[in-house]
Amino acid sequence: MGSNQTNKIHIEVDPELRSLLPKYLENRKKDLDNLRTAHKESDFEFIRKTSHTIKGHGSSYGFIRLTEICILIERAAQKKDAKHIDTLLKEYDEYVNNIELT
């Protein structure tokens, strides 16, 4: 995990959405586990679909970088670029595990 006190990412959240965010982030961590498994199994279609879905709501919840990472993962999955996916999943991990809501 990339959780590190010095790398905390502060996200200012919409008060209207605040109550939804703990569950939202929990689900994104579960997605990360599923994406890693799919990556090991070279299941690019699963990676493409999952990243496409997360791309669709990440920044609406205030996590702009999450949407950006997922756009890149989706593209890499379309190209079956396993190496790039590996790099991006690390970035995803680093991001979701260091978010601090303000």
Place this chain on the structure above:
Amino acid sequence: MYKVLLVEDSEESKDLVCRALGPGFEVLWAINLEKAFKNINENQCDIILLDVGLPDGDGFRFFSQLLNDHRHKKIPVIFLTAKDGVSDKVLGFSLGADDYIVKPFQPAELKARIEMRLKKYHLQQSEAQVLSKGEIEINLNAQRAFLVADKKKVDLQLTPLEFKLLTLLATHDDQVFSRNQLLDKVWGTETYLTDRCIDTHIYALRKKLGGSAGYIQAIYGEGYRFSLDIVTGTISKSIRLRKRP
């Protein structure tokens, strides 16, 4: 309260839409097309938010099916999808979508777009239900007719039969109806009345129309018609138009 059918397989997007729309909206959530069809047949929806990539098919096809169903084809449909390619947007609009919103969306913008679409839809609906003929305004929803002149709108206080009679004539400009045709169309074929009964009702209707009575014209030996061209005097051996009172 507006009923929104949200066809969307992501729970996160559903939560976001519900939060964005707030208390003035009831969101019916369908996670696939099968549930969407069930929902739309069981509920009177005001608007549909439709994702494209769904587990049991694509939203474009669902939309095409809706357009072929007279019960649902007028419901506004907004695509709400992460498919952001120009070809996807063009396809959505070419099918007749009312809007195409790419995810991720801003909740406030989503609400504004939905409200705007609903407002336009209801305006179009209400306009479609109001018929204006000269100084006469017929509200088909309310089953009431008005005289509109000098920025004043006066309810003509028509009886149901007078309203039907006026509506029939006014929706068929310049078409002559025989007394028997009027009896069949207004009173129905099961009612037995003398055709002269029509004259009594036309007389009452024209009286209520006051200065606009001339729109309803008696055609000698034929019947009655509605015409915005008010002609006074007798004009031919077969057609005689009554003087405008």
